[in-house]
Amino acid sequence: MKRFVEVWNYRSMLWSLILSELRTRYKGSVLGFFWTLVNPILTLIVYSLVYSFVLRINMKNYSAFLFIGLLAWNLFATSLQSSSRVILGQAAMVKKIYFPREILPLSVVGGAVINYLISQVVLIPFLLLSGLHPNVDWTYWPLILLIEVVMTVGFSLLVSILNVYFRDLEHMLNIFLMLWFYVTPIFYAITLIPSPYSFLFRLNPLTTPIMSLQDIFYYEHGVRWKLLLYGSAFALCIFSLGWRVFGLLNRRLAEEV
């Protein structure tokens, strides 16, 4: 509890780090911050072209379906990848200034969330153009996002601190994330999975937010409460695990980086 208060007291630092991370990412490029917006637009165009002309998936509005899941996946995957490097990357600061170190992975997730929110500016018009309608289920969106963010923070806390003591993690993580991507119903609908295995796919924590987003944006039917409940429980568990492990390993951090 004390750590929570401490992190809260340092919220202005968290905000500064998020801002500086967002600003440096495209520093020196001509479009600058607009890349945050241009990136999802270009991705969308590429996928739309590929799946309308090359692969021709037999699914209505396939690029919309794909895009919904992909953006949510990117929030998770980029957070984990950057988190694994963030403590070593800020080694100078870790060694020289005191601050609650949880701030570092939190700032990574914060940046990814802001990017995700900006990409919604592209997603929503695209959904409307594809003929999907705003409906009352969209109000579940903040809840789903919250579940995903809590989950992402938990995993990020874990990988960020573990990578300091075990530096292979960073490289193993990339392979692992690739595998994870394919077992998450992002570019296929979960209905494609034969029913005995479908259960296993639902155990994958990432299935919860991604399927729920597809439920409200694409299928336009309500959320599956059992799934959301499972996802929330998992998110809380991984968060408290991450928080505790971080607090434990944090003590020797300044010497190990």
Next chain:
Amino acid sequence: MEPAITVDHVTKTYRVHTGKNTTLKDRVINAGRARYQEFVALSDVSFTVERGTTVALIGSNGSGKSTALKLISRILYPDKGEIHLNGRVSSLLELGAGFHPDFTGVENIFLNASLLGLSRKEIRNKLQSIIEFSEIGDFIHEPIRSYSSGMYMRLAFSIAIAVEPDILLLDEVLAVGDAAFQAKCFSKIQEMQKQGVTIVLVSHDSSMIEKLCDHVVWLHNSVVKMQGPPRECIPVYLETIFESSQAGGSVMKFDRVHQGRSDVSTSGSDVKIGYRKGPIKRANIVGDRGSEVMQGSRVSFDIVLCPERPIVQGLCQLQFCLSDGTVLWATSSKQAETGLIDIPSGEQMTLRLTIDALLLPINSYRVNLLLESALGEFYDRWDACLDFEVVPRQEGQALLELNHVWTVLGGEHK
């Protein structure tokens, strides 16, 4: 009242990794073997820092002072024992940690001050005073990668003091920067002392410690060897260091005074020998009365320079001070016919300053030396490198005797 800082039986051990076994391959190959050796940096160290006092941590390199400071600032955690802090802590362990080179000065103020725990609103309120104190001027809107190291340091110090901490931790950061800014930092620290800020600093500058600190904690080989007022601790400390250097320690050894070419013999008694890493190795008064100088007499000072890295367009400044640090007079070797001096690394050069008639009141004085380049680069500073005393020409005279003549210029004279 509770003390500001309590260090209670603290032990800190570092793990020195014997080879980098942090990858999978090494872990598998070396599984089961001890992958590190332990190195005790602090062993059962206890001391307290009362509120509003200034405490210096002294000791030779590797004695654990910086570890102690890092423990107090909560960057490191103790293995055993506890540390209690009362109040907001601001630490300046290394300048510019957390600066981003691509950001402008203003952006870095926001970034860095928030790292030290200030809210954005507080920073906005203090922005102007930070910029003013740093003396960076219009460069504040330039990316700080274009800053000189001096500007970098001025900005960092300005931010650190803007935090208005209850406890300020400083690790030898005042050793950089030009003399003028050092003086400004110094008076700022004194101002903070008056406001009741508790300060803990690590320094090698014994004269600064004597001026600033109320208490000294001397760490030696991971334990507290001595603590007390600076007047008691510093002389013992300097003596020990000098002895260890004579016993073949790592501290530099100095030759005795080199015979001057002048007809006056040089006395060795007034040579202050200390731990000098900087290019100013030695300063002494040339004269037959040691550190006593007769008022109005001719006096010379020899300054021996031997730099580790070359000195380019250097100039030496010498100041006379009162014992409280007030500067009475200063001179620069730039005015000399030799002009600016260049010394290749490892070469020795002796500068001599001669004053024809030393017309100072009877008192004792201190000499400060400063070596910098005409381009503003700082080389060395040695405060209170020398003490001397001005003695009367005849017994019973006033503090000052000036050559003078009384003349009557007309008027009624019967």
